[in-house]
Amino acid sequence: MDMEFEKVIRDRQSTRKFKNMKVEQDKLDKILEAGRLAPTAKNIQPQRIFVLQSEDAIKNINEASKCIYGAQTVLLVCCDINEAFSREDHSTYLIDGSIVGTHMMLEATNIGVDNIWIDLFDRDIVKDRFKLEDCIEPVLLLPIGYREDDCPYSIFHDKRKDIEETVSYL
């Protein structure tokens, strides 16, 4: 069991050239379920996930980001910032949304659906084109699908720092 999870962690890599096809509904359901099960602060579950796959939605998201890479299914992960846990000037909405995104990214990899986490997109265009309420804040895009045969190997995938550079025992 443990080894399988480790394989998912090791095998996942960013996909920057997708085949021109949507993700099948049964696989999409599994990915969305992994997002549903994600932990969030106080279990508030402020995530709002939009499945973009109509012709119009894909056109609009390509106008908001140059990093869609041909994907025909894109998950737009947002959070309701009015609902998310907050105290004083600190809100957990970015953390909650990121955990949801991570759950879905790893489940996608687990079931053979390639993916990439995208931060580089115009949030104003997204809010405008998808008519999001003011309280719905985009956190990430997750283009998902299948790598093209000539999709380049992710350039940074094998370039991780040594553990000593990022971990200190105190």
Ligand SMILES: Cc1cc2nc3c(=O)[nH]c(=O)nc-3n(C[C@H](O)[C@H](O)[C@H](O)COP(=O)(O)O)c2cc1C
């Ligand atoms: C928070 C975050 C934001 C990212 N934003 C982008 C992006 O806007 N465009 C892009 O091409 N890749 C983006 N990536 C992918 C990273 O560049 C990639 O994960 C990293 O280089 C390591 O490569 P790997 O995912 O293949 O292991 C992002 C990844 C994360 C975690």
